[in-house]
Amino acid sequence: MPMIVKPVDWKFTHNEAEKEFKIIEYGGYINNKLDRNSFMHKSLKNSGSTKLYDDKIIKTINYIQSIPFKINLNMLYHILNIIKDNIILDESLVFNLHSKSINLVKIKEDGNTVKVNEILRHNSYVHTNISTISTSLTLINQTFYHPIFMDWRARLYTNNVLLSFTYGTELTRSILYFANGVKLNEKGLESLKIYTANCFGLDKKSYNFRLNWVNENLDKILNIDSNFWLEAKENLLFLACAYELKEYYKDPVNFLSRLPIYLDCTSNGLQHLSAMTNDLTLAK
Numbered sequence: 001m002p003m004i005v006k007p008v009d010w011k012f013t014h015n016e017a018e019k020e021f022k023i024i025e026y027g028g029y030i031n032n033k034l035d036r037n038s039f040m041h042k043s044l045k046n047s048g049s050t051k052l053y054d055d056k057i058i059k060t061i062n063y064i065q066s067i068p069f070k071i072n073l074n075m076l077y078h079i080l081n082i083i084k085d086n087i088i089l090d091e092s093l094v095f096n097l098h099s100k101s102i103n104l105v106k107i108k109e110d111g112n113t114v115k116v117n118e119i120l121r122h123n124s125y126v127h128t129n130i131s132t133i134s135t136s137l138t139l140i141n142q143t144f145y146h147p148i149f150m151d152w153r154a155r156l157y158t159n160n161v162l163l164s165f166t167y168g169t170e171l172t173r174s175i176l177y178f179a180n181g182v183k184l185n186e187k188g189l190e191s192l193k194i195y196t197a198n199c200f201g202l203d204k205k206s207y208n209f210r211l212n213w214v215n216e217n218l219d220k221i222l223n224i225d226s227n228f229w230l231e232a233k234e235n236l237l238f239l240a241c242a243y244e245l246k247e248y249y250k251d252p253v254n255f256l257s258r259l260p261i262y263l264d265c266t267s268n269g270l271q272h273l274s275a276m277t278n279d280l281t282l283a284k
Contacts, residue, residue: 181256201233
């Protein structure tokens with residue numbers, strides 16, 4: 001579960017001259033001393049991982065887990081209406097178990113692994129969606145936090161699955177809101193529009209194409225009742241963007257934006273090539 005109190009900071013001493021780094025107080029969950037003694041995930045510790053013990057990393061973890069979140073009420077209420085109207089949005093919004101679930105054992109005995117995987121995948125989404133909605137309703141007026149841990153590759157993850165911005169499904173990410181908002185300047189508004197285009201499915205297009213596309217289709221995007229959002233590749237995330245833009249244009253001067261904007265890597269291929277060739281210049 002997320003925490004409703006801010007996770008405890010990791011505290012450390014760092015002697016640069018002697019290259020000595022020591023954890024002096026455990027962070028994360030309040031009862032962290034009972035079950036973990038490192039900000040690194042136990043199952044992912046491996047040789048060389050101690051090189052990642054660094055004061056900048058600890059400060060980063062402390063900072064990220066201090067960021068408060070809330071539930072995006074516009075999205076939660078809209079999704080509840082979708083559920084009430086029994087609208088199906090692929091796996092992102094299914095709540096009924098697979099129709100063949102009762103025959104799962106026999107299907108498995110018959111060796112139909114394709115069907116078994118289909119049933120399990122579908123039901124996994126169902127249970128995740130039910131957990132997401134029920135947890136959101138529990139935290140509907142509550143500020144909450146995500147404890148953070150790091151794996152041996154120095155990637156940061158939440159230490160909880162529910163309402164997680166790292167593990168979460170599209171449904172989860174669409175109803176997550178920052179508790180503290182910011183006023184959008186010109187660059188901020190552009191970033192929101194680019195993300196809107198990305199969620200529609202235009203993430204491979206040029207920056208200017210995406211920006212122009214949003215401006216040209218702004219009326220359709222803002223008219224949420226027209227169901228234009230159903231045409232998007234990531235329906236729920238696009239809908240969240242539409243709500244954010246709609247609220248912005250009601251009062252551009254005073255509106256506080258709280259919608260997280262997700263960015264993805266664009267150079268993974270170059271990372272792998274630089275690793276295979278030991279090319280430090282390319283890696284940087």
